[in-house]
Amino acid sequence: MNLRYQFIGGRIMKASQLFYPTLREVPSEAEIASHQLLLRAGFIRKTSAGVYSYLPLAKRVLRKIENIIREEMDRAGGQELMMPIIQPQELWEKSGRWSVYGDEMFRLYDRHNRGFALGPTHEEIITTLVDADVQSYRDLPLLLYQIQNKYRDEIRPRFGLMRGREFIMKDLYSFDVDYEGLDVSYKKMHSAYRAIYDRMNLNYRVVEADSGAIGGNESHEFMVLADSGECTVIYCESCDYAANVEKAQCKAADDIKSKSDLMSIEKISTPGMKTVHDLVTLGISEQEVLKTLMYSADEEIIAVVLRGDRDLNEIKLKNFLGAEQLFMADEASVRERCGAGFGSLGPVGLKLKIYADLELTGMRNFSCGANEDNYHFTHVNMGRDFVPEAVIDLRNAVEGDLCPVCSASLKSIRGIEVGHIFKLGTKYSDAMGASFINANGEEKAMIMGCYGIGVSRTMAAAVEQNNDDNGIIWPIPIAPxxxxxxxxxxxxxxxxxxxxxxxxxxxxxxxxxxxxxxxxxxxxxxxxxxxxxxxxxxxxxxxxxxxxxxxxxxxxxxxxxxxxxxxxxxxxxxxxxxxxxx
RNA sequence: CGGGAUGUAGCGCAGCUUGGUAGCGCGUCUGGUUCGGGACCAGAAGGCCGCAGGUUCGAAUCCUGUCAUCCCGACCA
The missing domain is CATH 3.40.50.800 (Anticodon-binding domain)
Structure with a gap:
């Protein structure tokens, strides 16, 4: 192999001249290993919250990561370009995201008071660009990418490079004539991404993901495994199933169906008891409690019921309802509709749509709020005492659940999301009017995909996964x-x-x-x-x-x-x- | 955005309760002795005590405001 594989710049290789100011002590603001070590080892310095300068050693690592990405993108047929960070308001209004993106988007105004966004992503620009200059199916497919700074005004920037407000990202966009073409592009990217993380010697997993606000129907995330990861990955050791907890399916667990007889519903006095945990003091286990949550889904108040010890997965609920906006109802309107406040709610007698988690099918004689302050029902049964609008998978999967593919017991692990690929479809090509003329002379919307890699985050993830008490241990392919x-x-x-x-x-x-x-x-x-x-x-x-x-x-x-x-x-x-x- | 905490030298911190013109360790500079896992001695430089008001003869210290940074949470009743 040729070791002279890349020249990444910099002739100074003598430590006496190299700018890498190391610190003996841990800066107090740094919480996790990668943040502490990158600061201490003289790789990065903070300029403001979530915004960092990259010193020479870091720049070399970034270049190596970028070069690996470039080689694999090019190999997969991608072409590199570069698009502006400053993007005009009108483009974002065209896609409808000027209002949707909200506070996450940095906005600025020029001397004429024209609005601009600091690009959090580049769908609007690239789609406009391609629309202007691609008219024929003969010019497709097209895979275009860039490595560029991106800006998101995070609610809470944290963990150094992990969740910054300015960060480096590779984003590739694919344009195809049809969905079969998109499948091909998607597969190319999927394997290119594997090649990239393989080449960087990172321990990672590919997981099924929710495509979220970006839209589209298929999506995978590339997770570097590390305890400090912000994502929970649910995976199966017996088969290949792996998914972000946001997406991980829960099987209807037939085998745990209770065999006890249905008992008569009973109202009990529970003064001051408001939480699932409070009921445990009455000798009722969390698994026997039914938790009722009130949501406002596009202005309509709905009830969601699930087992007391489970967590609702809002993404599953939102996806099922197809709701634009979903948030928990406020207590005042809940009291108005149900006659009781939080902590005393239950599905019995509720005049609202009730959505029940799949798992409730197997539950008998459970307890829940009576929609009257300080009272609960026991021995409640679904179907007899209330009838849900739908019974669907609504809860977060947890370790020990059954694999939806092979029914083995699922495991859970933390991961850092370093890559994410989406099938977009026509969401942006429709909005921005990106169409082409097909072989039959018909005008069609281009079928798009988008594929991102957090470059600066990958550097942090590599440190997170490769360090010891003495410092960083760079994998050779990305070492400075x-x-x-x-x-x-x-x-x-x-x-x-x-x-x-x-x-x-x-x-x-x-x-x-x-x-x-x-x-x-x-x-x-x-x-x-x-x-x-x-x-x-x-x-x-x-x-x-x-x-x-x-x-x-x-x-x-x-x-x-x-x-x-x-x-x-x-x-x-x-x-x-x-x-x-x- | 809600809660909590912190802003004092490049980094880590003390001083603040009880106002009296700022200190320790590391790092930096000079000289010397050292030299295989963050040496030692001697000397030195370096601070609008986050910022702005206020109280006071006098404020790092008390009061008000403001900004910044970090942590937790952001609706699981």
Whole structure:
């Protein structure tokens, strides 16, 4: 393999000149490993909440990630372009998202008071662009991508690069003549994404996802597995099923159907009891309680019922209802409609549409609010005491649920969403009027897909997954430098001579290497080398030098290997080649 | 947006209760001794105590406002 695989810029490779200000102490604002380490190791500095400067080491990592992405996008037939960050209001009004996007969108106004958005995404621009210059089916399919800064005024930026307000993203948009074409483009991207994360040596999983506000019907997320992840992934060890918890289906669990006889409904006094947990003090378990939630779905108040210990999945509810807006009803209007406040609600006698979770099918004789403050019913049964509008899958899947595909027990794990691919269909091509003339001379809307990768977030995710007490451990394919050479004492000429000659040889072979020529004590240099996470460290010290040897240590392993000086370059090349392929 | 916390030197913090002109550790600079996992000694530089008002003879400290940052939550009754 050719190690001279990419030149990512930067000629300064001597630590004495490199700008990587390391910190001995943890900045107090940083909570998670990637944030702390990227700050401490001199990769990033905060400019304002959720907005960061990327220092030279970080820039190199970003370039490597970008280059891997570029190669795979190009291989899949993508063409790179670049679109503006500043986007005119009128484009966003055309798609209807100027109002829909809300506070998440940074807005600014020019001297003529014309509105602009700082692009949170680029569907509007690209669709307009393609509309203007693509008229014929002969020009399709088209796969266009860019790597660009994006802006989202997050409610709460957090965790450093994980959830920033300015971030780097690769976004590709596909334009096809029909849905079969979209399937082809989607599959190309799916495998390109796998190739990208494989090449970066990240431990990830592809999961089924909800396509959310962007619209469309098929969607996958690429999750880098890490405890600090903001997403919960539900997956099956017996088959390939994996889904974002927002999407994960719950099976109707026939086998847990209660066999007890139906008992008569009974009203009990429950003074002051408002929560499911309160009822537990009466000897009723959370599994025997029926929880009633009131929602306002496009102005209509509805009731949702599910088992007391379960969590409602609002996305499932929203999708089922096809509602534009869904939020919990306020207590005043609930009291007006139901005659009781939160905590005393139940489905019995309710004159509202009731949506019941699938799991309730298997429940008998449960307890719920009586729609009268301080009273509950026990021995309530669905079908007899109330009839729901629909019985559907409404709850969040949890570990131990049955796999919807193979019925094995599901597991749950945390993940960082680093990639997301969508089938969009014609949502934007319709809105922006992006059409073409097909072979029969008919005008048709282009069928679109969009495919994103959080570049800066991927860098953080890589750190999150690859670190130890001493610092970062970069996977070789995205490490800022492959090798760091540490002469134990820069004042000893023979050490510097040996270090320099290895340094020159490695550079000549296209290997990216830092020579730590600083007049520092060995301990300081070792600590910094570990902190910034360079995968391979070569130590030149008096002990081994006497034997004409250097010490080679992999950052991810404990042992040091003694290598004859004239074999060092060969050894290093071997380690890198193995690390690039892994 | 709701709740909580914090703003004092590049970083980490003390001082604030009980007002009296700012301190510690790390880092930085100079000199020396050291030199294989964040050395030691001596010296030095560095602060509109977030900002704006107010109280007071006097404010980092008390009061009001404001801004910023971080954490939790944002509707599971």
């Amino acid at each position: 430098y492959h090798v760091i050479i540490v002469p134990v004492n820069t004042k000893k000429e023979e050490q510097m001579q040996a270090a320099n000659s290895i340094y020159e040889e490695l550079i000549a072979d296209g290997i990216e290497v830092i020579l730590d020529d600083r007049d520092e004590r060995a301990g300081v240099k070792f600590k910094d080398a570990d902190l910034i996470g360079i995968p391979i460290k070569i130590t030149i010290g008096p002990k081994s030098l006497q034997e004409k040897q250097a010490e080679v240590k992999k950052r991810w392993e404990g042992e040091t290997e003694l290598v004859p000086l004239d074999q060092v370059v060969k050894t290093i090349k071997g380690i890198i080649a193995a690390g690039m392929k892994k």
